[in-house]
Amino acid sequence: MDNGHYFDRVARQWDEMRKSFFSDEVREKALSAASVEKGRIAADIGAGTGFITEGLVRRGLRVIAVDRSKVMLAEMKKKFEHFEVDCCVGDAEKLPIRDGSVDYVFANMCLHHVESPPEAIKEMVRILKPGGKLVVTDLDEHSYEFLREVHHDRWMGFRRADIERWFREAGxxxxxxxxxxxNCCAQSCCGENAEISIFVASGEK
Structure with missing residues (x-):
């Protein structure tokens, strides 16, 4: 099963599952890093059922939510039908958003699922307006191999130095x-517990 099928399968339980992985404080740290302003446009990449989107619409922003899973996006639409949220199916490395059209880009726990993190970061920068901000929240490098099987992670977290370099190389x-x-917490079927620190990376175009 690839990670696309995995997220389709867990979409209806995702909100409850996410609560066991990490707290709402991760969202607050991300939004704070971007200093979001009401009335602006933000893209939520790998949006899932709208963890980051929820914080953005509460602050009066318009959101373009992108995810590979149509089922995840369907769950999101139910939650935000009365808000300005445009849901789009797409990959982080090939976003269905035009150049220089958003004020902020957020990617929460998305990067460790993509095939090429540097390419995904370049794509996120492409859609930012001049002066726009990119904020990525994700896992520090770790050794919990079971996350590849259980949650279909492609990458076992990241070195912060690599994230910083990719941001700078993207301009x-x-x-x-x-x-x-x-921290992000998870448990394997064999009872192995993972507790992984989370980083918040930000940069301005």
């Missing part, structure tokens, strides 16, 4: 990669 300035002060 971002004022790059920062810091500890979010939060």
């Amino acid at each position: 971002l300035r004022n790059v920062s990669v810091e500890c979010a002060g939060e």
Whole structure:
């Protein structure tokens, strides 16, 4: 089963599952890093059922939510039918959004599922307006191999130095990669517990 089928299968339970992985504080750290302003446009990449989107619409932003899973997006549409949220099926490495059209791009726990993280970052920068901000929240490098099987992770987290380099190579300035002060927790079917620190990376176009 590839990760696309996995997320289709768990879409209806995803909100409850996510709560066991990491807290709402991760979202607050991400939005704070971008200093989001009401009335602006944000893209939520790998949006799932709308964890980041929820915080954005509460603050009065218009959101373009992109995910590979139509089932995830269907769940999101039910939650945000009365808000300005455009849902689009697409890959992080080939976003269905035009150049320079959004003020903010967020990618929460998306990067470790994509085939090419550097290419995904370049795509996110492509859709940013000049002066726009990219914020990525994801896992630090770890050794919990079971996450590849259980949650279909492609990457076992990232070195912060690599994230910083990819941001700079994509043309971002004022790059920062810091500890979010939060952990992601998961458990294997054999009872192995994973507790992985989360980073928040930000940069300006």
